[in-house]
Amino acid sequence: xxxxxxxxxxxxxxxxxxLIQAARRVIESGWYLRGSEVGLFEHEFxxxxxTNFCIGVANGLDALSLIFRAWIELGxxxxxxEIIVPANTYIASILSITANNLKPILVEPNEETFNIxxxxxxxxxxxxxxxxxxxxxYGQICEMSELSDISKQYNLLLVEDAAxxxxxxxxxxxxxxxxxxxxxxxxxxxxxxxxxxxGAVTTDDEVLAxxxxxxxxxxxxxxxxxxxxxxxxxxxxxxxxxxxIKLKYLEKENEYRLNIAMKYxxxxxxxxxxxxxxxxxxxxxxHVFHIYPVRCNEREKLQDHLQKENIETIIHYPIPPHKQNAxxxxxxxxxxxxxxxxxxxxxxxxxxHLSEDAVDKVIEAVNxx
Numbered sequence: 536x537x538x539x540x541x542x543x544x545x546x547x548x549x550x551x552x553x554l555i556q557a558a559r560r561v562i563e564s565g566w567y568l569r570g571s572e573v574g575l576f577e578h579e580f581x582x583x584x585x586t587n588f589c590i591g592v593a594n595g596l597d598a599l600s601l602i603f604r605a606w607i608e609l610g611x612x613x614x615x616x617e618i619i620v621p622a623n624t625y626i627a628s629i630l631s632i633t634a635n636n637l638k639p640i641l642v643e644p645n646e647e648t649f650n651i652x653x654x655x656x657x658x659x660x661x662x663x664x665x666x667x668x669x670x671x672x673y674g675q676i677c678e679m680s681e682l683s684d685i686s687k688q689y690n691l692l693l694v695e696d697a698a699x700x701x702x703x704x705x706x707x708x709x710x711x712x713x714x715x716x717x718x719x720x721x722x723x724x725x726x727x728x729x730x731x732x733x734g735a736v737t738t739d740d741e742v743l744a745x746x747x748x749x750x751x752x753x754x755x756x757x758x759x760x761x762x763x764x765x766x767x768x769x770x771x772x773x774x775x776x777x778x779x780i781k782l783k784y785l786e787k788e789n790e791y792r793l794n795i796a797m798k799y800x801x802x803x804x805x806x807x808x809x810x811x812x813x814x815x816x817x818x819x820x821x822h823v824f825h826i827y828p829v830r831c832n833e834r835e836k837l838q839d840h841l842q843k844e845n846i847e848t849i850i851h852y853p854i855p856p857h858k859q860n861a862x863x864x865x866x867x868x869x870x871x872x873x874x875x876x877x878x879x880x881x882x883x884x885x886x887x888h889l890s891e892d893a894v895d896k897v898i899e900a901v902n903x904x
Contacts, residue, residue, distance in 0.1 A: 538896060540847040541724055542888035549887070550780055554730070557776040567772045569752075576775040577735070579782055580719075583702070584711035586737040588744035591770025592751050595698040595720025598734040599631035599668075601768065602694055602716045605746040606666075607635060608763055611692070616665040618694075621651040622873040624670045626856040628696050631718070632668065633862075640664070641857060643872045647815040649673060649828065653681040660685075666692035671700035671710050673851070674726065674792075674825030678816060679705055679713040686714075694718070698734075699825040701727040702789050706819055711737040721778055726792070726825050727785050733774040788887045789823040795885050795894055796824045802898045807831055809879075826851055829901075830879040837904050838881055844900040849882045 547554065561572060573591050581589035592598050606612040614636040620628055622641040632639045642655040649672050656667055667686055669677040677695075686693040695717035697703075697710040704710070711717040721733035736747050746763075749756040754765025800810050809830040813822065828851065831837045838848050855877045857867050883897055 536893065536896065537845040538847060538884055538893045539888070540849050540882070540884050541886060543723055543728070545888045546728075546886065547730065550784065553780045554777055557780050558773060561772045561776045564772070568769060570772045572772045572775040572779065573770050576770070576779050576782070579779060580735060581737055583782065583785075584709050584717075584737045586712050586717075587739045588737065588741065590736045590738075590744055590748050590751065591775060592734045592736060592747075593768040593770065594732045595718055595722065595734040596627045596630060597751070597766070597768040598698075598718030598720070598736045599627065599694070599696060600634050601747045601750055601766075602718060602736060602738075602743075603631060603635040603637060603666075604750055605743055606692065608746055608750065609742065612637065612665055615663070617661060617663040618666045618668055619651075619656050619659050619664060620668040621670050621672070622855060622857060622867075622870040623649055623876055624672060624696070624856065625698075625852060626859060626861065627698070627720075628668060628670050629856045629862070631696075637665075638663070639867070641867050641870060641873075643870055644672075644876070645678075645815075646872060646876075647812050648675055648677075649811070649876065650675060650677045651682070653678050653685060656682065657685055660689055660691075664689065664691060666694055668694045668696055669714065670696040671703055673811070673828050674700045674703060674823040675811070676700055676703040676705050676710055676820055676822060679708075683713060692716075698722075699725065700823055701725065702785055703823045704821040705816075712739075715740060716743060721774070726789060726823055727778065727781055729774040729781075730777050731774055733770050733778065735770065791887050792824045792885055793822070795889060796822075796827055798894055799827060799883065799885075799898065803829075803901050805902050805904060807833060807904065808837070808901065824885055826882045827885040828880045828882050830876065831881060832879055834879055834881050837901075840904045841883075841897075841900055844896070844903075846897055846900055847884065851880060851882050852877060 698720035754763030
């Protein structure tokens with residue numbers, strides 16, 4: 536039995552008839568952009584997250600970039616302002632900052648959670664600091680209460696990169712509703728995945744929401760009248776209709792992911808491997824495990840061993856952003872913990888495509904390494 540890391544065909548086949556009906560509804564409507572499906576999805580997703588507004592955009596990177604761009608247009612941010620961001624993240628988090636000529640200030644993560652460390656954030660604040668970008672990496676929610684307190688104390692904006700954490704909660708409050716704004720990705724492999732690229736911004740700020748909506752539509756909120764030099768970044772009717780179907784099953788799929796993570800944690804027993812901690816910050820944290828990352832200082836040997844057992848794994852991510860050629864020459868500092876994590880981390884299969892037998896096989900294979 537071969538165990539794939541991800542099987543989108545199998546995941547989406549569960550809802551095939553509903554997805555086909557939704558697609559047919561869009562095709563027969565003859566309306567493919569800025570229509571009722573987008574409006575309904577925005578309402579449903581904002582209700583799910585617990586925010587007043589949701590703006591559908593083309594992808595997750597655009598979601599984050601448009602948040603910062605809107606604040607620049609509104610005079611809240613200026614080019615060169617500092618944005619504190621975790622060094623341990625996917626490069627999109629950093630790209631959203633540098634694309635707006637803002638300055639990323641990288642800080643090390645909490646080793647137990649992989650996420651941005653509040654004490655490191657506090658130590659990095661200067662007179663040029665204007666915002667914190669908290670990344671809920673791997674589907675594990677950050678220490679949002681502490682980050683919220685810091686942002687209020689220093690009058691900073693708080694942004695959530697929730698691309699991997701749809702539905703994660705702490706203190707019964709979901710990702711997307713903690714910060715001044717949040718960016719989501721609906722890339723097909725996410726917990727809430729479209730059948731193509733898609734993204735969204737959530738916020739309670741009406742002026743920010745209207746500005747982002749305008750910027751994403753060529754800078755226009757009235758046809759052929761352009762208030763800004765905007766971009767084309769719109770969620771289309773087809774993806775919105777499909778996301779509406781999949782949103783109905785998100786909590787069930789998140790629960791399934793968490794059950795797999797719990798089973799891994801309870802049954803993987805190998806001294807060479809460090810497992811993620813489900814309750815590193817307390818039982819009130821409800822993670823959604825978009826990815827189940829283990830750490831091993833013999834990662835390549837472990838990955839080769841699992842491949843021989845017909846188990847597919849992925850490295851998230853082999854090169855940290857500050858080491859990428861894209862940012863060659865930037866003197867952002869040294870981040871030994873981040874670099875060690877990127878050398879050690881390996882993602883095991885997790886998701887609604889896995890059977891109980893497949894999970895058992897993964898456990899047996901990891902234990903035999």
